[in-house]
Amino acid sequence: MFFNSNVMNTKSLSDAQLVCNYISGDENALSILINRHQSRLYGFIFSKIQDRDAADDVFQDTFIKVIRTLKRGNYNEQGKFLPWVMRISHNLIIDYFRKNSRMPKFKSKNEFDIFSIISDDSLNIENKMVDAQIENHIRILLDELPDEQRAVIKMRIYQDMSFKEISESTGVSINTALGRMRYGLINLRKMIDKHKINLIN
């Protein structure tokens, strides 16, 4: 069943009708759904993450999942489109915090930075040399990777780019960028195991 959004006032179309239209091939229906719910969903994400760029990423990843599920025909319409989308974003927020708790970041906000006057004396000369050696080993290993995997890892780790930015920069989909990162890391681990390299200082 297809609800002709060109004839009917789009504002009067329910989420269920728009989802049905979208699954039937009406791409405009997705634009209406996003426009209708973007503030509420983004506000929800931002209230948890408190970072605009990260919230943008989670919002994007949420709708990528929505789009893929709808296009695959795996969505069961029960008149609860928004709660479904919110649940997806909620799970992605949890994933975000899990990932960031493992890799803490410090962002300077251009205000007074205490770290500018406190030096870290814990890294003595020997540790610095070992650190430099590890860094060198990692770079050598990275050079052994296929070009696409190396590029994604460098952009993600050394340039701190989001997967959205990597996707745009390399001209591939986010899924492809994610896949390259994943296989790049798998290949790095294989090389580390194969050569019995110790990367711990």
Added chain:
Amino acid sequence: MAELYSKNTSNSEQLKPSKKTIRFLIDYSKSLKIIKIRKTNYETFLN
């Protein structure tokens, strides 16, 4: 006293994702095609 309280909420800034993100999602959706062969779904991206 009533003048102190504004009922007009249209001036308040609503949090929204960037236009770039929205544009990306719309383009992503347009380019994504699902091909079902037997019982397996294959995702392809049209340029």
